[in-house]
Each structure stands twice: as structure tokens, then as C-alpha cells.
Amino acid sequence: MSEPILAVAGLTRSFVQGGVTIEVLRGIDLTVGAGEIVALLGPSGSGKSTLLQAVGLLEGGFGGSIRIAGEQAAKLDSAGRTRVRRDQLGFVYQFHHLLPDFNAIENVVLPQLIQDRSRKEADERAAALLTALGLGHRLTHRPSALSGGEQQRVAVARALANRPALVLADEPTGNLDEATADVVLAEFLRLVRGEGSAALVATHNERMALKMDRVVRLHDGRLA
Numbered sequence: 263m264s265e266p267i268l269a270v271a272g273l274t275r276s277f278v279q280g281g282v283t284i285e286v287l288r289g290i291d292l293t294v295g296a297g298e299i300v301a302l303l304g305p306s307g308s309g310k311s312t313l314l315q316a317v318g319l320l321e322g323g324f325g326g327s328i329r330i331a332g333e334q335a336a337k338l339d340s341a342g343r344t345r346v347r348r349d350q351l352g353f354v355y356q357f358h359h360l361l362p363d364f365n366a367i368e369n370v371v372l373p374q375l376i377q378d379r380s381r382k383e384a385d386e387r388a389a390a391l392l393t394a395l396g397l398g399h400r401l402t403h404r405p406s407a408l409s410g411g412e413q414q415r416v417a418v419a420r421a422l423a424n425r426p427a428l429v430l431a432d433e434p435t436g437n438l439d440e441a442t443a444d445v446v447l448a449e450f451l452r453l454v455r456g457e458g459s460a461a462l463v464a465t466h467n468e469r470m471a472l473k474m475d476r477v478v479r480l481h482d483g484r485l486a
């Protein structure tokens with residue numbers, strides 16, 4: 263069997279606030295196989311974002327082990343973490359975090375230029391991804407001229423632009439009305455499957471979680 267893209271073992275994280283220690287993650291074990299889409303289901307405050315931030319190598323202060331594409335996070339320095347993030351990971355957040363001064367296609371082109379792709383290649387890939395998401399007629403709109411659902415689609419295209427092995431999505435449709443959320447989630451899943459990426463998708467919505475390949479539940483700091 264090929265190595266999982268993500269292997270988390272004994273992951274812990276606590277915060278101290280006002281002299282009180284809150285143990286948010288109490289020993290998380292989780293593997294995600296190549297191309298597998300896993301829902302991370304849990305109520306608000308259960309630690310989903312904390313777990314995704316750890317796996318995204320965005321924050322330190324964790325105990326336990328995180329391996330991404332065979333690389334042990336604890337052994338990476340800051341440059342190494344940046345490299346793994348850039349080469350292996352894609353991110354989608356609840357709020358799109360698009361660059362407001364750039365239009366849709368530019369927002370999807372920019373991460374590719376950072377990867378040293380040619381402008382022509384980057385343009386073609388951005389246009390293909392946005393068109394696959396039904397935004398072929400919105401390529402030169404700035405985020406402020408797009409609907410919430412359209413903005414989230416651009417964020418999805420941006421996350422997939424560099425062909426990440428693993429997409430980390432934190433309530434990717436949490437800011438949308440239910441009907442739009444259903445459509446955008448379906449498109450997200452179709453595109454991720456088509457690209458062959460794996461994904462770990464945080465949601466508090468059971469119905470949405472059940473559309474993924476596997477569901478893990480975060481409860482009392484552990485996965486059930």
C-alpha cells in the first residue's frame with residue numbers, strides 16, 4: 263500500500279487562558295490516504311480549526327507527530343514548513359481570503375507564479391479550473407463583484423492551482439446559504455476527485471460530511 267499523504271499520531275494541543283489550561287486536542291490519531299476525502303465532523307469549539315492549523319503547519323505548540331507526504335513536521339525548520347505547504351498543501355477557508363485588488367483569474371494565477379510556472383501555463387490552468395467551476399464568464403471580475411458562492415469557487419480554484427496532494431478545508435461552505443453551499447460543496451468534491459487530491463474537510467454539518475469518503479468525529483479532544 264502506498265504511504266498515506268497524512269499521518270497524525272498522538273497529536274495534542276492545549277491553550278492556557280487566565281491561568282486555566284484547556285486541552286483542546288488530547289491525542290489525535292488520523293491517517294488520510296492519497297486521493298481520499300475525509301470529513302472532520304465536530305460541533306463549534308471542538309477543535310477542528312486547531313487540528314487543521316496544526317496539519318497546515320501554520321502554528322507550533324503541538325505535541326505528537328505529523329507526517330505529510332512522508333516528511334516529519336517536527337524535523338522541519340521554517341523554510342521546510344513553507345516548502346511542504348507550498349508543494350503539498352492547498353487551503354480553503356470559511357471566508358475566501360482572496361486578494362481584493364486582483365481579479366478572479368489573477369487570484370488563481372498568483373500561487374502558480376510563486377511555483378515558477380510560466381504565465382501562459384498558469385493562465386491556462388486558472389482558466390480551466392474556474393471554467394470547471396462554472397466561472398468561465400467571471401474571469402476578470404474582482405472578488406467584490408462576485409457573489410459569495412462565486413468567491414468561494416475562486417478560493418477552491420486557487421487551492422487546487424498547484425495540484426496539492428492534500429487540500430485542507432475549514433468550513434469551506436460555512437458562509438453560504440444552504441442551497442449554494444450544497445452546490446459549491448458538490449463542485450469542490452468533484453474537482454478534488456478529478457484532480458486526484460486528498461482532502462481533509464472540517465464541518466459541523468452531518469449531512470455534508472456524509473458526502474465525503476469517510477467521516478471522523480472530533481469529540482472531547484479525540485477522534486471517534
Ligand SMILES: Nc1ncnc2c1ncn2[C@@H]1O[C@H](COP(=O)(O)OP(=O)(O)OP(=O)(O)O)[C@@H](O)[C@H]1O
Nearest residue numbers: 277279286304305306307308309310311312313466
Ligand atoms: N489561540 C487560542 N487561545 C486560546 N484558546 C484557543 C485558541 N484557539 C482556539 N482556542 C480554543 O480551542 C477550542 C477549539 O477551537 P477551534 O477554533 O479549533 O474549534 P472549531 O471546532 O474549529 O470551532 P468552530 O467550528 O466554531 O470554528 C475553543 O474552545 C477555543 O476557544
